[in-house]
Amino acid sequence: MTVIEQLRAALGDIVDTDSAALEACRGDRSGHMASGAPLAIVHALTVEHVQQVCRIATETRTPIVVRGAGTGLAGGANAGSGEIVLSTARMTAVHEIRTDDLLAVVEPGILNADLNDMLAPHGLWWAPDPASRSISTVGGNIATGAGGLLCAKYGVVRDAVLGVDLVLADGRLLHLGHRSVKGVTGLDLTSLVIGSEGVLGVIVGATLKLRRLVEGTTCTIAATFPGVRTAAAASAAVTAAGIQPAIMELMDAASLAAVASLLGLPSPPSGTAQLTIQTDGPAAAAEADAVVAVLTAHDGVVQVSHDREEGERLLTIRRSMHPAMAALGTTLIEDVSVPRSAMPAMFDEIARIEREYALTIPTVAHAGDGNLHPNFIFEGPETPPHVWAAADALFRAAIALGGTLTGEHGIGTLKSRWLAEELGADQWEIQRQVARVFDPLGILNQGKVFAAHA
Amino acid sequence: MTVIEQLRAALGDIVDTDSAALEACRGDRSGHMASGAPLAIVHALTVEHVQQVCRIATETRTPIVVRGAGTGLAGGANAGSGEIVLSTARMTAVHEIRTDDLLAVVEPGILNADLNDMLAPHGLWWAPDPASRSISTVGGNIATGAGGLLCAKYGVVRDAVLGVDLVLADGRLLHLGHRSVKGVTGLDLTSLVIGSEGVLGVIVGATLKLRRLVEGTTCTIAATFPGVRTAAAASAAVTAAGIQPAIMELMDAASLAAVASLLGLPSPPSGTAQLTIQTDGPAAAAEADAVVAVLTAHDGVVQVSHDREEGERLLTIRRSMHPAMAALGTTLIEDVSVPRSAMPAMFDEIARIEREYALTIPTVAHAGDGNLHPNFIFEGPETPPHVWAAADALFRAAIALGGTLTGEHGIGTLKSRWLAEELGADQWEIQRQVARVFDPLGILNQGKVFAAHA
Structure with a gap:
């Protein structure tokens, strides 16, 4: 029996070989696709279904790609030729x-x-x-x-x-x-x-x-700055002043302009960057006052709302970043993270990389924790070599500043070739061996994460 | 060259073979001792010292026990015959x-x-x-x-x-x-x-x-209850009411009596148990009011202080638990942890075990997180078999309630024989193999944690 026949015999009609469904599993929200389409999707409903798929995969040495909603940004759930997609999306209890x-x-x-x-x-x-x-x-x-x-x-x-x-x-x-x-x-x-x-x-x-749930009011502060470096310095100063906002989001000028265009808002003055900050909990109002003082001292033009719904409206600009980027072309969303004090320096590095590679790299940041999302925009489905070269420069800059090449998106397929760069060869090898303890045949997410060690 | 000679040649006078010092490394604060004394203690001052000890140990297949201050409660840093003690206690920068x-x-x-x-x-x-x-x-x-x-x-x-x-x-x-x-x-x-x-x-x-550092006042609440089950139910009610104290410590009657005796305080009425609770941060006073309301509704006799120093005095009773136990005999301090809602049931189980094994088991608990420290008291250096049997019953009861046999002390030597009981044989084996990836020869803390799988 073929693998598909074995899966069908064991699992019946939760085994899906519809070609459109298979095609959809080749990619995730990164926009990148595996080569070829997978063999089948199994829509597991129970733990036992998952176990049966794994047993058949082990017996037949067939690679498995586990998939939820497919919203990843590193290609980790992309499935290609010869692979079984094991979906847990229907296990929702x-x-x-x-x-x-x-x-x-x-x-x-x-x-x-x-x-x-x-x-x-x-x-x-x-x-x-x-x-x-x-x-x-x-x-x-x-x-x-x-x-x-x-x-x-x-x-x-x-x-x-x-x-x-x-x-x-x-x-x-x-x-x-x-x-x-x-x-x-x-x-x-x-x-x-x-x-x-x-x-x-x-x-x-x-x-x-x-x-x-956090009780008390939520205060939202939106502030514009003449440039991204000033905004980054202001956000670092908020943390250094001992204030702990719930949210502190930074948008650079290119991001802000793209969102304004998408939402049909008036264009901000050239170079304008924005911080959007929320404080919550019993000390929300006092913390908001302290935030305003810091931002004003850093040349911010500040707007404050003590109303939760108005606050959500102010955050809409930040939340519209992904669609604004998608409207510009194919996007490679990067995800470097640095110590908070290194944020201004990281923005300097991004400016340098923009100049060296003749690119615009719209960047937003979770400024409260030093996690930056620089966006590379290009035409067509494949990331061009000069974009990868710029991304490479970006990763090296983040690591040199004491940071990491991925704050929250993961390695997946897109960053596996940089993994050893950050971990060092010894740690890379230990990690790979630890994975082999769990999966001695290497059939789970084959070729991802630990794949491309030079 | 012997191992000691190799260590001396490489590391000079940070290699210590003083017999009193070696003897002191046989035990930790659990009161349990390794059999025999170790070969030598190396007082590492640098990372390079640590690396040299490891290289020599690997070459000569000599087991290493890493040791800090030796204050563990599970025998994890106890060193015996044929072992090198690698102390990092002097690396204090x-x-x-x-x-x-x-x-x-x-x-x-x-x-x-x-x-x-x-x-x-x-x-x-x-x-x-x-x-x-x-x-x-x-x-x-x-x-x-x-x-x-x-x-x-x-x-x-x-x-x-x-x-x-x-x-x-x-x-x-x-x-x-x-x-x-x-x-x-x-x-x-x-x-x-x-x-x-x-x-x-x-x-x-x-x-x-x-x-x-947390700003604002600290409020301390001490409350006595007619029995430990009532006190446990009151503490669970505090959590269930949505209040998050910084500290919530529970002492049963035997613990409270022992501390009163140690500190020369008047004996509390028979059966009296105590909760000591601290709230802090901007909402400290409001949270303290809410705590008092819950405790009073659960038959607590409540005393409140808004003064930090007076609060520390109220906590002294709880902090005197270890010396109070030590004054009674040799102590086996256990460390089970259960979901907070299961605390009253766990106290019922302790009462059952006291009856079945004819023991008194003074117990304190970090009631805010469901972590209990039942104390077994006995004469002499060795834990008697009937105490181990009672401890075994205790571990099984905690696991049956959805808890664990160690909340914060670890497995060390004292609990390795119960590790597979909680993990299951498959997870135990995976964990052991993961450890072997890091230490293929098994020379680090040999015979501990994964030792005694039946």
Whole structure:
């Protein structure tokens, strides 16, 4: 029997070979595509389905690509010739919501925003808030170690998961972690799975650490600056002044102009950059006053709102960044992260790279945590070599400033050739060997993350 | 040359074979001792010293026990016959304190309290606060994944480390993690090292995530209850009411009586249990009012202080627990952790085990996070078999309630025989293989953590 016949025999009509569906699994939101189309998609509904797929894949040595909603930005869920797509997107159950223990037990396919809609009536939320939250799954958030806008104050996925149920490549099921707040029994494999991008196993369940909804007002501050470096210095000064905003987003002039064009707003004066800052919690108003003082001292032209809805309107400009970029062409969204104090220097590096490679690189940043998203825009589906060369210069600059080449998007296929650059050869080899302990045949996300070590 | 001669030739007078010093390395604060005394102690002052010891140990296949201040409670740093003690206690430098990036770069030997004394003038602190903070090292805190009193609100060590420098058993140095808030480059080996209890490598440096000192008043509430179950239910009700105290400590009747005896205080009425709760930050006073309302509704007799020093005096009773136990005999301090809602049920289980094994088990709990420390008291240096049998019943009860056999002390030598019970055989084997990737010869903390799999 062929692999597809074996899958059909074991799993029936959840095995999907519709050519349009297969074609859709070649790419993710990065715009990049695997070469060729995968063999089949299995729409798993249960843990047992996942285990059966893994057993068949192991027996037949067929590579598996695990996929949630396919909203990744590093090609990690892209599936190509000869591969089985194991989709957990239909495993969307929420088994438990515990107000007393501040936890939820969920299946991986539930969307981040759907989960938070279910939690809100209980006065709870799951803090990780990637920009993709309305379209990305919790399982995908865990697999990529997703970040978002609120991270500096409320943490990333790594801070918000108590346990993970993981199916290994050979079909065995491991229950990692625990339901208690504390626990140090053996090695912390839960943390290891967070951000492991599908190379260790298939996430089939998670116990999430919840927060109570934040009470009090939310204050929103929008400030414009004569240039991006001034805006970056102002945001660093906010952190250095001891203020902890919930959100602190920076947009450079090219980003701001692109969004203004998309939304039909008046064009800002040339070179204008913007900071959008939200404070929340019991000290929101006092913190907003302190933010305004810092921004004004840094030549910011400041607008403040104490109304939550008006605040959301001010944030709309930032949230329109992705569609504004998409309107300009194909986008390679980069994701470097540096210590907060190095943000102005990183913007200098981006300006240098723009000059050297004759490119415009519209950049937004989660300024509260030093995570920058420079966008490379080009025509056609393939990233041109000179864009990769500029991205290479960008990664090296971030690493030289004490940062990393990916703050929240991951390595996937797009950055695997730079992984050893950041880790060093010894750590790269240790990481690869650790992955082989979980997946000795190397059938999970084959050729990704640890692929292209020179 | 013997191993000692090789060490001496390479490292000179930092190699210590003084018999009293060797003898002191056989035990930790658990009161348990390794059989026999180690070969030598190397008092490393530099990363290069650590690497040289590892190279010699690898060449000669000599086991290494890494040791900080020796304040562990699971026997993880106990060294016996034929072993080299590699001490990082003298590597105490603080290389950087960054107010702007909220990080510090430190050597592993600095004491937790000494570091925090250095951070305070900068308005900063490192949040992990094990009860041993004045005598335990930051490296040891990381190696054990230490917890403490403030964890429910301010997190554990896992939440407070950005990066670790790790020397492998063969002497190679890895730089894990990064200086930026975010970063998802490859597998999260930094998290894997936290709580790994010396089986993966030697922690020779760390980049710590700092917090700003909390502003505002601190309110302290001490409340007595007619029994421990009532006190446990009251503490669970505080969490369920949506209040997040900084500290919430529970003492049962036997603990309270022992401390009263030690401090020469009047004996509390028979059966009396106590909760000590601190709220802090901008909403401290309002939260204290809410706490008082919950405790009163649960039959608590409540005393409140808005003065920080008076609050510390109220906490002295809780902080005197360890000496009070030591005054009664040899102590086996256990460390189970359960979901917060299961605390009353766990106290029922402890009462059952007391009856079944005819023991008194004085118990304190970090009630804010469900971490209980039942104390077994006995005569002489060896834990008697019936105490181990009672501890076994305790671990099984905690696991059955969705908890873990160690919330913050670790597995070490004392709990390795229960590790597979909690992890399951498959996860136990995966963890052991992951450790072997880092240390293929198994010379680091040999016979600990993964030792006694039945």
